[in-house]
Amino acid sequence: MAMNEILDFYKGKKVFITGHAGFKGAWMCVMLANAGAQVIGYSRCSHKENSLFELCGVEKQITHIQGDVRDLDHLLEVFRKYQPEIVIHMAAQPIVRESYRNPVETYSINVMGTVNICEAMRLTPSVRSFLNVTTDKVYHNKEWHWGYRENEPLDGYDPYSNSKSCSELITHSYKSSFFTDGRPAISTARAGNVIGGGDFARDRIIPDCVRAAVRGEDIIVRNPYSTRPYQHVLEPVFAYLMIAARQYEDGRFSGYYNVGPDDRDCMETGALADLFVKYWGGGLKWINQYDGGPHEATFLKLDCSNLKTTFGWRPRWNLEKAIQAVVEWSKVWVAGGDVRAVMDRQIQEFLAAGE
Secondary structure (H helix, E strand, C coil), X not given: CCHHHHHHHCCCCEEEEECCCCXXXXXXXXXXXXXXXXXXXXXXXXXXXXXXXXXXXXXXXXXXXXXXXXXXXXXXXXXXXXXXXXXXXXXXXXXXXXXXXXXXXXXHHHHHHHHHHHHHHHCCCCCCEEEEECCHHHECCCCCCCCECCCCCECCCCHHHHHHHHHHXXXXXXXXXXCCCCCCEEEEEEECCEECCCCCCCCCHHHHHHHHHHHCCCEEECCXXXXXECEECHHHHHHHHHHHHHHHHCHHHCCEEEECCCHHHEEEHHHHHHHHHHHHCCCCCEEECCCCCCCCCCECCECCHHHHHHHCCCCCCCHHHHHHHHHHHHHHHHCCCCHHHHHHHHHHHHHHHCC
């Protein structure tokens, strides 16, 4: 399928998304709403100072449900009511440093949340396609300089990474125990570090850059020499939708997929900050200030050959283009402009790059 054909597939489909009010979830909701999907979003939705989901106004275009993936009874009630066809599970506690501060909550959300979604899906025959979104950090990281493949051991180091490894294993178990007939088709997607307009999370490099730029302060970079597979948020969001659509139509596409940039965009954090400074302008600069924080991986790269070979997929935007898009969105937001218009325009530009 071409990129626009993937989105055409979703017209009228019932798509249940956990974590829809988060950063990636908001971008996915906009893309699906524009495509005419019937989106049922399920999130805790704790109101924050800034929320992309609220800023972009997509709540008016979808069914927005406030709920916790740890509440199995409520999940079952929602599944019974809406009878979704496609389930995309993105709800998580997603921050490594937060997982050190609150390990029990991290495991509770990321592990039992996955169990409950799988159980709700097991009891809902309407579901034909399920995608569990995890992370590149699920792998047992040996700090080597080549990309991890989907058959590498899963054993994340910190509570966040390890809880997502557990989420993968839970999905594998449910697939083997209850869905051997291929209904629903099940995949997991392990994405690299994601950047984009509207990410306001703590302890992430691009939100830290934006906050510093807005305040007129120097950007603090804690680990400038750590290498990560950075990509614009539209890359994994579209890949998730592609996997879910293709396996809906043909269960042979179900599997385990890395979603990351080409090697040239696996970049040190300091170099990423250099790009941000270049495109933001105004005399902005960054400083190296290691804060003695908890262990985080120094080097992490993904081998995305499986995704490329299976679907003919390739990244559309390089990292420089991704940073330009982040700065464009952020400056419109700072000026009080129409961020939804920016998102719609960037989605169309992204889709056109794939033709």
